[in-house]
Amino acid sequence: MSEKSKIVAIIQGKCPQCREGSLFQFGAYQLGRFTKVHKNCPKCGVAFEKEPRFFDGSMYISYALSVGLFLISALIIYTFFHPVSEDIYMIAIISEVIVLYPLMFRYSRIFYLYIFGDLKYNANATKD
Numbered sequence: 001m002s003e004k005s006k007i008v009a010i011i012q013g014k015c016p017q018c019r020e021g022s023l024f025q026f027g028a029y030q031l032g033r034f035t036k037v038h039k040n041c042p043k044c045g046v047a048f049e050k051e052p053r054f055f056d057g058s059m060y061i062s063y064a065l066s067v068g069l070f071l072i073s074a075l076i077i078y079t080f081f082h083p084v085s086e087d088i089y090m091i092a093i094i095s096e097v098i099v100l101y102p103l104m105f106r107y108s109r110i111f112y113l114y115i116f117g118d119l120k121y122n123a124n125a126t127k128d
């Protein structure tokens with residue numbers, strides 16, 4: 001079994017400990033189910049939620065991602081389409097938030113788990 005890099009594991013939403021088990025139960029665009037997180041890693045069994053409501057802190061990361069998205073979008077619109085009305089900025093940013101919401105939600109949780117989950121990579125991690 002080849003060793004997966006941390007970056008690839010983050011992009012794929014994998015467990016920080018084994019980098020094999022998925023954090024989420026369903027795909028990002030299975031609307032209505034994309035928020036479901038496994039309680040434990042399906043491969044190594046480590047608990048993803050350290051305490052009840054552990055992932056509530058990920059809303060700060062979600063906020064930071066949203067602000068970054070707004071700034072980049074505004075900069076692109078300003079650079080390539082200036083002058084345009086403020087309505088164009090609003091429509092573009094609101095559309096992006098709606099379309100990218102599942103990804104923003106998931107990556108905020110993935111980043112939060114990698115930063116605050118206190119899980120170290122262990123190539124030999126198994127369920128038993």
Ligand SMILES: [Zn+2]
Nearest residue numbers: 015018041044
């Ligand atoms: Zn795992």
